Amino acid sequence: MRRGAAADKVAGALLPDRSSFTRGELAAIAVARSVSRVPCELTAAPEQVYRLVSDITLMGQWSPECIRCAWTRGATGPAVGARFKARNNGRRGPAWFNTPVVTAAEPGREFAFNRNGPGIGSYSWRYVFDPIPSGTRLTESYDAERPLPQADVMADREVDR
Secondary structure, three states: OOOOHHHHHHHHHHOOOHHHOOHHHHHHHHHHHHEEEEEEEEOOOHHHHHHHHOOHHHHHHHOOOEEEEEEEOOOOOOOOOOEEEEEEOOOOOOOEEEOOEEEEEEOOOEEEEEEEEOOOEEEEEEEEEEEEOOEEEEEEEEEEEEOOOHHHHHHHHHHHO
16 A cells, blocks of 8 residues: 655655764764654644654554554554554564553644553653644654663674674
C-alpha cells in the first residue's frame, strides 16, 4: 500500500539520511542520544501531521527501529493511557516487543508516549506540532529518563567498533 505525499514528507523529516554524517558526528549523536530534539517544517496543517504521526500503525514505515505497531488492550486510537504493542528490531540482536503507553494526545498540538519497565529503562518520545505560515513545525524529541544499565551502553560501543 502506497502512503500519501504528506506521509512521505513526515517520514523524510523523521528519518534523516544518516549516510551524510561523519563517523565523529555519529559518535556525538550516540553520546547525546539520551535527550534529542529535531525540528522540521512541513507544508501541511498541524491536524493533518498529527493524524499521521499519532497513527502508530504507520510507525514502522518511518522508524529506523520499529517494525510495526498495533493498538492493544481495547485501545483503538491515540488517547492518554492507551497502549500499543510495538515490535522492534535494532542492531543489538533479535527483534523484541514492548508496550508503550500514550502520555499526550492533543490533536494538532502534541503526541507523546513512554516505554518503561524493570531492566529496560524508561524512554519517552514526544511530537509537538506548531502552526507556522507555511504549515507546521514538527519537533520530535526523545528522552531517556532512566537509560539502560551502563553495561548495555558499553556493549553498544563495542558493537560500533
